[in-house]
Structures are given as structure tokens and as C-alpha cells.
Amino acid sequence: MDETQIKQIIERQPLHGTALLDPRCKILLLVCIGFVSYFLAGEVVSLALMLVYGLFIALGNGGKWAAKMIITYIVVAYLNALLRYVQVPVLSVIMSVFGVTVLKLIPIVMMGLWILQTTYMDDLMVALQRMRLPQAVTIPLVVMFRYIPTLRIEYRQIRSTMDIRGISDTVWKRVCHPLATIEYILIPLLMRCLKVTDELAASGTTRGLELECKRYALRPIRFAWPEIVVSLLGILFLVGLLFIDQTQIGKIILWRV
Template identity: 75%
Template sequence: MEENIKKMITKRQFRHTAALDPRCKAALLILIGCVSYFLNGEICSLVLVAAFALFIAVGNGAKWAAKMLVFYIVIAWLNALLRYVSIPVLSVIMSVFGVTILKLVPIAMMGIWILRTTHMDDLMAALQRMRLPQAVTIPLVVMFRYIPTLRIEYRMIRNTMDIRGISDTAWKQITHPLSTIEYILIPLLMRCLKVTDELAASGTTRGLELEERRYALNPVRFSWKEYMVTALGIAFLAGLLFLDYTSIGEIIIWRV
């Protein structure tokens, strides 16, 4: 009976790529960030986003991957429209802004997926086994835990505004910035201060500052799966960089 309970507790909630070691995910995120900014060809950039969207879809992120892929295609097509707009200064600014978003899409897609599929206990144990100092691991873990909490707080503020009959739309945020500050930003800042104290108390209660070796219910180890995924990721990204400097990287696919 005790053995069955232990198996139920230690059973992973994530599957396939989402169950990889946090160090493997972090390595892929860093590699994607570096390669994304060096790619210039439209085909290579699209292949990068599509390939890692498939990677994410295999690990509890099919909806998120589909949304980001569609978002990338829409932004790329709108950015192609700017080639036919000749407004001094404004056209250049919008073009640079569009290219920057396209470069950030694969990084944001992978980063948010890691946030959703990584337990903080596993991340803390993995960082400690990398022999990183506490001054590095503690801020990283708090940051990873703080971002989802901030999103929850924002939803609660939105729900409170709906109950009181105060609408919050993107157009209203642009046309009435002072109201946005009053109804959203100020309550959010106050909640952030309170959440910071709560996270600090939670970390102290869990012994976040202890130097002893940490253990996690889920097995945190760099097995042959992590080595294989990392090697395949490096080979794939290196191949994309090579193709980007060939004639394939000069092909234009976003035509209007």
C-alpha cells in the first residue's frame, strides 16, 4: 500500500519532452536565443519556429505551440506588407519592431513552455547540482515562481473590474492611460509587494537558503534522453545556420 502511494506521489504529471531535465530545457532555450538572432533567411526562421513548436506540442503544449506558430506567421506577413509602405521614419521603426518580434517569438515560445512544465523543486535541485551559488539559484527560482503568480493576480484584478462594471479593453488602455494606471497598475503594484513578502516567507519556510544537497520527488538526472535531445538540438540548429548562409537563406516566402 505504501509503495503504491509512493508511486502515485512521484508519478510525473508531464509527458515526453515536458518531462526532460530542467538543465536540458535551459540549454535548448539558450541555443534557440543565440541562433534566432543570427538567422536572416525567412525559410530557416520558419523552420526553426515550426520545429520547436512540434517539440513543444509533444510535451503538454500543443495549444500553446499552435498559437505561437500562427502568431509568427501573421506577424511575418504583416511585416512583409511594410515593404509597400513608404512613410519616412515610421516605416523603418515599424519594420525594426516587426523583425524584433519575429526574433523573440521562438524564445518566448520556448521560455513560457518551460515555465509551465517545470516544477520549482526540480529546477532548484538541478541548479544546485550544477554547483551554482545560492546568489544565482535563489533569484532564478523566485523569478520563475513570480511570473505565473503575477499573471494570476492580474486575472483577479480583471475579474474585480468586471464585477464592478468597469471594462478593460486594449483600446481603452490606449485612449485612457490614467484610468489604466488607476484601475490596473496601482492595484497590481500593491499586490506585487504583498506577493513578494509571501514568496520570501515561503522560501524561508522551505529552507531555500540551506546549503545541503536537495532532493526532489521526481528523478532529476541527465540521462541518455537528455543527452540525445541536446545533441539533436545542437545538430539541428547548426544545420539551420549552415543553410541560412546558402542560397536557401535568400529565398523570400512572405510575398504580398
């Protein structure tokens, strides 16, 4: 394959915008979001975090995903506000803690799954190798990046098998029939998890995942000026949210029922 063919392959890639950023830049933003999300207490700054990084994701092949997660965040926030009217002593505390935890996790999940969808494994391995990380760190990260999308495919196959056999799978049935959910979904998924682990390990060995030689990718991988600017702006924005959270703006209540 000559240089012209390689260039054509790269130009045909479906990624654009922020999805083309270096994997190290994406991982840095994910770590910073995970750190800041758990320290934000105000509703305004938490919503600003979701909206700004939702826009960031929308600019890189993630418009539908960002919209879905922002709507989920607003719905969970309103449901969490309803818990203020629940007067059951122990249950209300447990549900409130669970609701707040989910709100803190939604920005992390939004960013993390977007990174999984927009990062090629070759790019990730080259980026991690240039960070001079040991293979004890690189290999588990790469396997994890491949493991999660594979589990989603396995779950869809289980759902398809249930449809073929006339077994419906709805949220209402999962809640009303937890034992059936365990029998039809969780146990087959658990068995597939064990097999997928062996398959990914064999696939990684076949592709030379354990080799320590210098790796290359079709797309040029470098932490250039776009990555530096995006990283600095992202970190400054998160630091600004932490500062605003300590002011009167952070005390504004948005979710009223």
C-alpha cells in the same frame, strides 16, 4: 509516506513526453534558441525554427500553446511584410525594427513559458544544485520561475475585479484609452508586484530556500541518455539552421503581400 505511495504520486503527474526531460536540458535548449534566433536572417529558417520547436513543445503538454505561438508568429510576420509599403521616413524604420524584434522574441517566449509550465520548482532546484551553481544564481532563478506565474494569476484577478465593477478590458480600449489602462491595470499590478515579492521571499525562507544541504525531489532527476540525445539533436539542428541561413535557401522570401 512509504515508497509505494511516492511512486503512485509520481505516476499521477500530468506531464508526459518532452515535458519530463531534465530541467537542465530544457534550459540548455532555451539558451541555444535565444542565441540562434537573433542571428537568423532568413524567413525560411526562422519559420523552421518555430515549427520544429513548436512540435517539440507539442509533444510535452504544450500543443495548444505551440499552435497559438506559431499562428502569432505568422500573423506578425505578415504584418511586418506590410510595413514595406509604409513610406513614412522615421515611423517606418521604427516599426520595422520593432516588428523584427518581436519575431526574434517569439521563439524564446514560446520555449520559456513552456518551461515555466512544465518544470516543478523542486526539480529545478535539485538540477541547479547538481550543476554546482552558487546560491546567488540558484535563488534568483527559482524566485523568477515562481514570480512570473504568480503575476499572471494577479492579472487575472484584476481583470475579474474590473468585470465585477462593470469596467470592460479590451485591446481596443487599451489602445484608445492608455491613461485608463494605466489607472485600472498597471498601477494595481505594480502594487501587487511589490507585495508578491515580499510574499515569495517569505515563502522561500519558510521552505528553506537558503539552506545549503543536499536537496531531493519526488521525481528522479538525472541527465541521462534521453537528455543527451535531445540536447545533441537540438544543437545540431540549430547549427544546421545557421549554415542553411547562409545559402540561397536563407534568401527565399515567404511573407509576400
